[in-house]
Amino acid sequence: MTLLLLTKRNIKLFFRDKGLFFTSLITPIILLVLYATFLAGIYKDSFLSNLPSNLNISDKIVDAFVASQLISSILAVTSITVAFSTNFLMVQDIANKKILDIAITPIRSRTLALSYFIATLFSTLIICLLAYLISLIYLAIVGFYMNVSDVFLLLLDIILMTIFGTALSSLVNIFLKTEGQISAVGAIVSAGYGFICGAYMPIASFSDGIRNFIMLVPGTYGTSLIREHTMNGVFNELKNNNNINDVVIDNLKTSFDCNIKFFNNDVSTIFKYLVIIIAIFIFLSCYIIINHIKKKRI
Numbered sequence: 001m002t003l004l005l006l007t008k009r010n011i012k013l014f015f016r017d018k019g020l021f022f023t024s025l026i027t028p029i030i031l032l033v034l035y036a037t038f039l040a041g042i043y044k045d046s047f048l049s050n051l052p053s054n055l056n057i058s059d060k061i062v063d064a065f066v067a068s069q070l071i072s073s074i075l076a077v078t079s080i081t082v083a084f085s086t087n088f089l090m091v092q093d094i095a096n097k098k099i100l101d102i103a104i105t106p107i108r109s110r111t112l113a114l115s116y117f118i119a120t121l122f123s124t125l126i127i128c129l130l131a132y133l134i135s136l137i138y139l140a141i142v143g144f145y146m147n148v149s150d151v152f153l154l155l156l157d158i159i160l161m162t163i164f165g166t167a168l169s170s171l172v173n174i175f176l177k178t179e180g181q182i183s184a185v186g187a188i189v190s191a192g193y194g195f196i197c198g199a200y201m202p203i204a205s206f207s208d209g210i211r212n213f214i215m216l217v218p219g220t221y222g223t224s225l226i227r228e229h230t231m232n233g234v235f236n237e238l239k240n241n242n243n244i245n246d247v248v249i250d251n252l253k254t255s256f257d258c259n260i261k262f263f264n265n266d267v268s269t270i271f272k273y274l275v276i277i278i279a280i281f282i283f284l285s286c287y288i289i290i291n292h293i294k295k296k297r298i
Contacts, residue, residue: 003111003118010119014089028078028131032070032138039200043069046202050255057242064143065234069256071135072230073199075158076223078131079124080193083165084186086123087173090116091182113170113291117284121166128162145233154229160276161222167283174290197223202257215262218279221272228258228269 043066051057132155139146146154176182194200197219203211214220235253238244253259260267 003115006112006115007118007122010089010115011122014086014119014123028074028082028127028134032074032134039073040066040070046205046255047252050252051244052248055242055244057238060143061234061237061242064139064145064237065231067139067142068145068231068234069227071138072223072227073194075128075131075135075154075230076161076197076199076219076226077190077194079128079158079161079222080165080168080197080219081186081190082127083120083124083162083169084173084182084189086127087116087120087166087169088179088182088186089119090170091173091176091179109292110288113288117166117170117287120170121163124166125159125162128158132158143234145237146230147233147236150229150232154226157222157225157229160273160280161219161226164218164222164276164280164283167280167287171283171287171290174287193219196220198257199223202255203260204255204257212263215260218275220260221267221275224257224260224267225269225272225276227256228253231256231258 044062047062047065047069048057136144136151172185173182176185196214196217198214203214203220206214231253235249235258238252239246239249250259260272
């Protein structure tokens with residue numbers, strides 16, 4: 001009951017803050033506009049350069065591929081950046097000393113930590129699912145080749161990445177004490193996360209050293225999952241209706257991070273899911289333990 005009441009309180013406070021809610025809500029739309037404006041041409045040229053020069057591919061297929069890569073990048077980044085924004089309430093309670101009032105009550109530290117986590121997850125998931133629907137609509141306009149299983153697997157990817165983003169933001173934000181600090185951290189995450197998880201540019205385009213470092217980042221595997229299920233329909237269309245052989249398809253999948261390697265070892269889809277799940281467990285466990293230690297010091 002206590003967990004439910006605290007979670008409701010945190011959710012209500014988030015949605016009551018119109019500025020914070022609106023900013024989090026429009027983030028995916030802004031990213032879609034920016035990506036389509038600045039990255040679409042780069043993605044298109046990269047795709048065409050990876051195809052044999054004697055192939056004639058319809059513009060619809062090309063546009064669908066570029067759109068799939070765009071929304072996979074947006075969804076991969078949104079699940080993390082939005083989580084940091086919606087988790088702003090926890091830092092506000094710390095900055096406004098409200099956490100001290102809560103800490104002197106009989107409420108367990110684990111209950112308090114989980115209330116912030118669940119509230120952030122709920123709010124972030126709403127926004128990420130909205131971004132998911134907008135992405136499907138965008139694909140339907142440009143060119144939709146996803147099958148039913150890919151649609152549902154992409155939904156699973158987004159849910160897992162939202163949980164991952166919430167756990168990561170909770171672990172990072174628990175160390176922050178002012179609203180200025182979380183604004184700075186949010187800006188750093190928004191600017192840098194897309195690069196280190198391979199969302200902005202395919203990790204296959206980096207040098208071996210950078211690529212191996214990026215493969216140590218759990219979010220990279222989530223980005224690859226989202227790319228795999230977003231772009232799979234286009235690859236099937238190229239293979240089945242455009243007479244492109246398996247070698248070219250495999251090269252495309254590798255070039256655009258649907259297939260990834262960990263120190264030259266192929267990474268399976270199941271392993272990608274396993275990495276994300278383990279990372280969630282580790283981040284959430286550390287968050288709860290640190291929250292417990294901090295409460296005992298108050």
